[in-house]
Amino acid sequence: MSFSFADVDSVRKGLSDVQYLADEGIAGVVYLAERLQKPVLVEGPAGTGKTQLAKSVAEATGARLIRLQCYEGLDESKALYEWNYKKQLLRIQAERQGEDPEGDGMWQQIEDDLFSEEFLLTRPLLEAIRAAEPVVLLIDEVDRVEIETEALLLEILSDYQVSIPELGTVAASQIPLVFLTSNNTRELSEALKRRCLFLHIDYPDLDREKEIVLAKVPGVGESLADQVARIVRSVRQIELKKAPSVSETLDWARTLVLLGVEHIDADTAAETVNILLKYRSDIEKALKEFASSDEDFAAPVAAS
Amino acid sequence: MKVEPATSPLLALLAGFISELRAAGLPVSLTENLDAMEAIQHIPIEDRDAFKYALAATLVKNHAHWRAFETVFEVYFSLRGAEYDLIDGEWPEGMDLSDFVDGLDGQQHRQGGGGGEAMSAEQLAEMLFQALMRGDDALMRAIARQAVQRYAGMEPGRPVGGTYYLYRTLRNLDLDGVLERLMDQARQDAPGDLTPLEERLERDEFEARVDQLRKEVEAEIRRRLVADRGVEAMAKTLRKPLPEDVDFMHASREEMMALRRAIYPLTRKLAVRLARKRRHGRKGPLDFRNTMRHSLSYGGVPAEPKFRYPRPAKPEIMVVADVSGSVAAFARFTLHLVYAISNQFSKVRSFVFIDGLDEVTSFFEGVDDIGEAVHRVNAEADVVWVDGHSDYGHAFEVFWERYGKDVGPKTTVMILGDARNNYHASQAWILKEIEHRARKVFWLNPEPGAYWDTGDSIVSEYGVHCDGVFEVRNLRQLEGFVENLV
Numbered sequence: 170m171s172f173s174f175a176d177v178d179s180v181r182k183g184l185s186d187v188q189y190l191a192d193e194g195i196a197g198v199v200y201l202a203e204r205l206q207k208p209v210l211v212e213g214p215a216g217t218g219k220t221q222l223a224k225s226v227a228e229a230t231g232a233r234l235i236r237l238q239c240y241e242g243l244d245e246s247k248a249l250y251e252w253n254y255k256k257q258l259l260r261i262q263a264e265r266q267g268e269d270p271e272g273d274g275m276w277q278q279i280e281d282d283l284f285s286e287e288f289l290l291t292r293p294l295l296e297a298i299r300a301a302e303p304v305v306l307l308i309d310e311v312d313r314v315e316i317e318t319e320a321l322l323l324e325i326l327s328d329y330q331v332s333i334p335e336l337g338t339v340a341a342s343q344i345p346l347v348f349l350t351s352n353n354t355r356e357l358s359e360a361l362k363r364r365c366l367f368l369h370i371d372y373p374d375l376d377r378e379k380e381i382v383l384a385k386v387p388g389v390g391e392s393l394a395d396q397v398a399r400i401v402r403s404v405r406q407i408e409l410k411k412a413p414s415v416s417e418t419l420d421w422a423r424t425l426v427l428l429g430v431e432h433i434d435a436d437t438a439a440e441t442v443n444i445l446l447k448y449r450s451d452i453e454k455a456l457k458e459f460a461s462s463d464e465d466f467a468a469p470v471a472a473s
Numbered sequence: 474m475k476v477e478p479a480t481s482p483l484l485a486l487l488a489g490f491i492s493e494l495r496a497a498g499l500p501v502s503l504t505e506n507l508d509a510m511e512a513i514q515h516i517p518i519e520d521r522d523a524f525k526y527a528l529a530a531t532l533v534k535n536h537a538h539w540r541a542f543e544t545v546f547e548v549y550f551s552l553r554g555a556e557y558d559l560i561d562g563e564w565p566e567g568m569d570l571s572d573f574v575d576g577l578d579g580q581q582h583r584q585g586g587g588g589g590e591a592m593s594a595e596q597l598a599e600m601l602f603q604a605l606m607r608g609d610d611a612l613m614r615a616i617a618r619q620a621v622q623r624y625a626g627m628e629p630g631r632p633v634g635g636t637y638y639l640y641r642t643l644r645n646l647d648l649d650g651v652l653e654r655l656m657d658q659a660r661q662d663a664p665g666d667l668t669p670l671e672e673r674l675e676r677d678e679f680e681a682r683v684d685q686l687r688k689e690v691e692a693e694i695r696r697r698l699v700a701d702r703g704v705e706a707m708a709k710t711l712r713k714p715l716p717e718d719v720d721f722m723h724a725s726r727e728e729m730m731a732l733r734r735a736i737y738p739l740t741r742k743l744a745v746r747l748a749r750k751r752r753h754g755r756k757g758p759l760d761f762r763n764t765m766r767h768s769l770s771y772g773g774v775p776a777e778p779k780f781r782y783p784r785p786a787k788p789e790i791m792v793v794a795d796v797s798g799s800v801a802a803f804a805r806f807t808l809h810l811v812y813a814i815s816n817q818f819s820k821v822r823s824f825v826f827i828d829g830l831d832e833v834t835s836f837f838e839g840v841d842d843i844g845e846a847v848h849r850v851n852a853e854a855d856v857v858w859v860d861g862h863s864d865y866g867h868a869f870e871v872f873w874e875r876y877g878k879d880v881g882p883k884t885t886v887m888i889l890g891d892a893r894n895n896y897h898a899s900q901a902w903i904l905k906e907i908e909h910r911a912r913k914v915f916w917l918n919p920e921p922g923a924y925w926d927t928g929d930s931i932v933s934e935y936g937v938h939c940d941g942v943f944e945v946r947n948l949r950q951l952e953g954f955v956e957n958l959v
Contacts, residue, residue, distance in 0.1 A: 176517075177516065177520075177523055193522050193523070193526060194526045194529070194530075197516070197522075197523050197526035197527060197530070198526060198530045200515075200516075201512050201515060201516070201527055201530060201531075204512075204515040205508065205511060205512060205515070207508070209530075210534070212536060213536075353536075353742070354741065354742055354745045355742055355745060355746055356742070359500070359502075362534040362535075363502055363504050363505060363534075365534075366508075366530040366531060367529070367530055367531075367533060367534045367535075368530060369536040369539065375681075396674075399674050399677070399678065400670075400674065402677065402681075403673060403674055403677045406677065408733075433670075434668060434670065435668050435669065435670040438670060450845075454845075458673075459669060459670050459673055460669055
């Protein structure tokens with residue numbers, strides 16, 4: 170078995186070649202995932218690059234990305250496989266017109282035909298298993314499916330195989346690299362967590378965010394990127410309904426570049442803050458916070 | 474291509490490490506244990522960070538447990554890094570400190586690169602200031618070490634906790650003063666006046682650095698303690714409850730912050746779960762009328778049975794919360810949680826009291842930010858009647874007088890408090906009246922069950938008139954209760 174990455178550093182390098190700046194933890198876990206052949210459960214606030222990680226890994230390794238978007242009500246026939254009923258019906262009709270089936274043997278043959286691979290519609294999970302070439306499987310927002318549906322994933326995550334009653338077990342010819350992302354709207358089951366490596370991607374620290382801005386926004390200057398990263402860090406320290414995500418940071422930086430801003434002053438910040446923050450109450454709070462320099466961070470004093 | 478198998482002392486250490494994690498409350502299963510063992514064979518053992526992340530990825534499956542993991546990790550694997558050799562008072566090699574110390578105060582410094590010991594307290598303070606000003610990590614670490622050496626007064630075998638040493642060290646460093654100095658310096662350096670925005674940014678930057686220094690000091694103290702007392706003993710003293718198990722009444726300032734951060738995701742999760750539950754409720758009983766009407770289109774054959782969907786009535790909630798002293802935090806969290814899921818109730822009204830009582834519902838109306846509203850409750854509600862000591866009896870009297878008529882058969886009344894009545898009259902008859910009128914009356918008590926009815930606590934006197942008295946000491950219990958309430 171050959172591995173795409175020789176060590177942790179080569180993961181980081183490979184990812185940075187496709188414009189994904191991984192920190193120590195991210196690179197380490199991706200490396201381990203490949204070595205241990207285990208899925209990675211990626212958790213963290215929205216917009217910190219969880220989905221992008223899977224995409225970038227696929228790009229860096231040159232593997233095909235297969236994506237399963239989870240939603241409430243996702244079931245077997247959408248995630249694993251489905252029999253192509255229409256085609257099966259056509260097959261039966263075609264058989265009837267051709268020749269009158271008399272014996273049982275004839276029927277047996279039709280039945281065998283009907284449940285052959287020809288009539289199988291593969292859905293993302295089965296497709297990832299059956300693919301001959303290297304594959305990165307992304308199971309996005311896994312916390313959206315019901316807890317019962319989660320069980321569907323267990324077989325594929327631990328043994329990389331799918332059991333189809335009519336066909337038998339389909340085992341993977343190559344082990345796909347699996348990423349599951351979760352926004353943590355509910356607690357995932359222990360069984361699922363146990364099978365995965367866990368990676369929490371938080372908002373990047375100041376330096377990394379600056380690098381991300383520099384890498385992703387064309388035409389941004391060093392000092393502007395630095396200012397953007399600093400302001401965003403300060404904004405995240407305020408208690409907000411929704412802290413600005415990395416993608417919003419990037420949007421903001423792009424806007425500033427388009428507007429030809431080189432130095433962010435209070436007015437520019439106030440005018441463009443709606444790109445960074447999406448709730449009216451958050452915007453008001455941030456503006457209030459930055460307009461007054463006297464800081465009152467004392468915890469609310471309780472009455473005695 | 475396997476790296477050679479880990480040596481057995483490491484395995485032994487890892488086994489101890491994992492059992493300590495379990496003792497700290499992290500659910501580490503056997504599979505995960507094996508995964509960890511396998512994982513560390515794939516990474517170079519001398520890379521401490523990679524080692525840490527390998528363990529974290531296999532053992533910690535909940536981000537809230539990260540802190541606990543980190544602490545245990547620091548204790549177990551702190552001494553193994555080469556850069557952390559415990560040689561007292563020695564500066565890291567290749568760091569020429571005297572350079573700019575001399576440059577600063579123009580004083581001839583007699584040591585070359587190697588003697589932190591010989592510096593005066595003022596010089597150390599000056600260096601600290603410079604290190605923070607420049608954001609020089611290596612220098613900060615060296616200073617942290619020197620400061621601990623100098624100020625903490627650590628003696629082998631002395632049975633005091635790390636907090637004591639931390640306090641002593643930080644008191645001498647006077648970080649608040651340093652922060653102000655840094656700000657002054659930044660103001661001077663700026664070409665013009667700092668705008669509020671710039672000022673804020675500078676401050677955030679310096680605060681981050683000061684915070685890092687504090688962490689370095691903490692780490693240094695921990696390292697020394699581990700060296701002195703051994704790994705197991707140290708891990709035990711550092712063991713802290715996980716965020717969801719932190720006691721509301723005894724949370725430290727830092728834990729309080731962690732709790733406040735934890736409550737946002739918690740409320741969101743709870744809201745999603747409850748909404749889902751409502752949508753995916755089981756089918757109800759057969760709806761006979763509807764079935765008959767639909768049977769007409771099949772010539773009177775009830776071919777398509779219709780079911781009644783359960784529409785559980787949304788309860789009306791009245792929260793009556795004691796906001797005095799120690800239970801205030803608990804009341805805050807509960808109000809926060811109740812309002813976060815207020816769309817699960819037909820109506821929420823809230824009242825706070827100490828010895829007087831005030832309705833605070835309006836603070837929450839049309840407000841996006843519940844945290845802000847809770848803050849206003851603390852600042853503006855008129856809850857003091859005589860002396861500002863809890864008087865449940867009088868508070869209930871006021872409640873009954875003013876709002877008693879609003880309590881109806883749909884109302885669920887939640888009373889939050891420790892029922893420490895300061896030996897005032899209990900007026901328990903009011904609760905009895907409320908119970909008669911209301912759908913349910915619950916009492917949530919943030920005190921541990923063992924303390925109930927001790928001293929001036931009269932929980933059971935009130936409790937007999939409630940449908941349930943619950944001990945709610947931490948977020949986990951609170952979440953459980955609120956979920957059942959809906």
